[in-house]
Amino acid sequence: MKILDTISEMLQKGKADEVKKLVQQGIDEGINAKIILEDGMMKGMNIIGVKFKNNEVYVPEVLVAARAMNFGIETLKPYMTEHENIAKGKVVLGTVVGDLHNIGKNLVKIMMEGKGLEVIDLGVDVSSEKYIEAIKEHQPQIIGFSALLTTTMINMEKVVATIKEAGLRDKVKIMIGGAPVTEEYCKTIGADIYCSDAASAADAAIDVCAN
Amino acid sequence: MNHRERIITVLNGGIPDYIPTFELVFDETERDFEGRTWIGGPVDPDIEGMSYADKIKYNAKLYIDVAKRFGHSMIFVNRNLGIHENKNETGVRDTIMEIRNQSGDEYMLMCHNDPTFMIPFNNMEDFCFNLMDRPEYMHEVARNNVKDSKRICHEMLEAGADGFILCCDYCFNSGPFISPAQFEEFIAPYLKEAVKYFKNAGAYVIKHTDGNIMPIIDYLIDAEPHGLHSLDPMAGVDIKVIKEKYGDKIALCGNVDCSLMQTGTRDQIRDSAEYCLKHAKHGGGYIFSTSNCVFRGMPLESYDLIHEIWLANREY
Known part of the structure; x- marks a missing residue:
């Protein structure tokens, strides 16, 4: 879904307000919260992680991406079921x-x-x-x-x-x-x-x- | 050639009588200095009832005694009196004056004065968010820092300092804490401006930073300090490579592996010290030192070992 790619992209750019809006838009369009989290935000954060490892991005870019992720998660939280909230570890x-x-x-x-x-x-x-x-x-x-x-x-x-x-x-x-x-x-x-x-x-x- | 002349020769790219040595910080003082420790340092001595002037004399004497004991040619006044100094007192300046009183022009005397942004250990998030969200504000902060450093420059030179070691750390083991592009925008121009100003005022300038400096080294060289410290081997900085590429542009200081001095074998420590002397000695322009400092807890046997190696190999 295009919106998930856009969420990932905006998260990588650290655009917290855009991520928040897009997450809400995704929810409103009926996309499952877990899918938005995993295929949008976490996908973006993983890309940032790989780029950080390769010295393609640096600490400031990582921190603004994390801030954007937190904005997105706050928007997503009310829509996550208890089961979906279970961490991977x-x-x-x-x-x-x-x-x-x-x-x-x-x-x-x-x-x-x-x-x-x-x-x-x-x-x-x-x-x-x-x-x-x-x-x-x-x-x-x-x-x-x-x-x-x-x-x-x-x-x-x-x-x-x-x-x-x-x-x-x-x-x-x-x-x-x-x-x-x-x-x-x-x-x-x-x-x-x-x-x-x-x-x-x-x-x-x-x-x-x-x- | 006295110690000061030796360092000046090296910082001007010349060949002295022998390779000088120094340490940025030397905190393991009890063993060799009758149990004395730094006032305002990690382990405060008992100074009950001591006047401000006597505290300054005490630290100044300890700086000189450390330099004498280990043959250091340069003294870096790295600290004021900490909690033992009132707001209206100026510990670093007064310590510099007192060292000059006690030792004349024997030693090269340096102190802090780095106006540039460093790795913000205590407020990384705020710093990074401002850098990304409020670049103009950060430029304003940088400009004001440089302005302050110019005032400090004159105060310290008048007190008797020969110059400054600019100690803002820019790099982790993996590389700089901000991107080279951000470094170019937010740090490099201010570093260059400050170094140029200090040099025009008659100061000698050594730039220090930990970590892997290779992605930003050209900016450091371009700022034209006289010397570059600490050339951190833990971060993969190889003095042989730096000497070959930049040895004709800048004096080099350091590169003896601090990590090995803490946890390595004697052979590993020996290899590191000998490597530095072997590859940085030729043509002058090298000051022997550890890749950071003699911090609290470093086994002094390790420092004794590299000191012996320096004594055996220092002559030109």
């Missing part, structure tokens, strides 16, 4: 204890939500105990921590150890990322998934939740 995210940076983590959240995952954001400077509580409370498939600083990256190992000690290691996949983090470091500390960018993190999360 659940992820808990946070910046590791000692680190106050949240840009990378926020981008991962945007990309994951753009793929239909439910994301619980614990914020920055998240202690091991908070991660443990969140795993117990939300029972996510994935728990993710990021760090911008080399000095705080080393706290990831402590979080992994605490999750093991709490007997929760086989309940979640552990995903890590951030500027100083490497695949090698991921293996060293016993985490499961390293991702070098936000779009890859969202792709990897979808793979985990699908299996």
Whole structure:
């Protein structure tokens, strides 16, 4: 349907008001809300994710696209049934204890939500105990921590150890990322998934939740 | 040739007696400096009852002692007194004056003064929305920032600074935080204007940014600072490539891998330091340093190792 392509296109351009209007128009024309979400908005967000990964678009374009998506979702919400609201999976995210940076983590959240995952954001400077509580409370498939600083990256190992000690290691996949983090470091500390960018993190999360 | 002359030679593209070294920030001070830490730094010392003048003297002496201990030719006054400084006090300016009092013209003295937009760690959404929705407003902000930096330039030069290290970070490991086109519009012209103004005022200018600078490096070179720091290998910046392509246009600083200094083996750290010296030494125009700074928590054994490698390989 042409209107879905237009929604996708406007979302990629960050045109929030247009997305809102088009979503309402789609509803008024009788298009199913889930189809508008998946074949219009999420399709657009996925394209933005791929372009971001390839350095074809940058953080500002991603953020305005996410803003447009949020506008569209707000319009769509009253028309979604409970069944249609079911997320494709659940992820808990946070910046590791000692680190106050949240840009990378926020981008991962945007990309994951753009793929239909439910994301619980614990914020920055998240202690091991908070991660443990969140795993117990939300029972996510994935728990993710990021760090911008080399000095705080080393706290990831402590979080992994605490999750093991709490007997929760086989309940979640552990995903890590951030500027100083490497695949090698991921293996060293016993985490499961390293991702070098936000779009890859969202792709990897979808793979985990699908299996 | 004293330390200051050595740095000036390098920043002017010449070959000094040996490769100079410095660090943008050196926060691991307890081991080698009788337990002293920076006033206003990550770990405040006990300064109960200390006067403002004495606080300035304390930090100034620590800057000089760090430089002496590790053979640094340039001191970057990276901080004021933080919570220990009142609104009417001017910690950076006074620290510069005090370092000059204590050490004369021995060291190259630099401080912050970057008017350009950087990665907005605390308000990324607002910044990006303004950039996309209100470009004229953002240009106005940029113009005002440059205006302020011109005033600061004169204040700091009069206090005794030799110039500025422009520390606004533009890049992540993957590349710039805004597109090259946005960089060209919102940052490059203001960077160029500021650098030109500072140089005309007699200042030396080094541009610092973390991350993968390759998509925007031509804009950085075009602004014509004397030097470029930190050449971040974690983001894939290769000093050999930069030296070959831009070595005749700009002095290079850094590239010794900070990440390896935190988590790598001694062999990996050695390889990184030797690689920098091997590929950036020839023809002058290189200042040896880490790819960021000696941050809190970095094992000092790693810094000792690259210091030894520098001592063994620094002579021309």
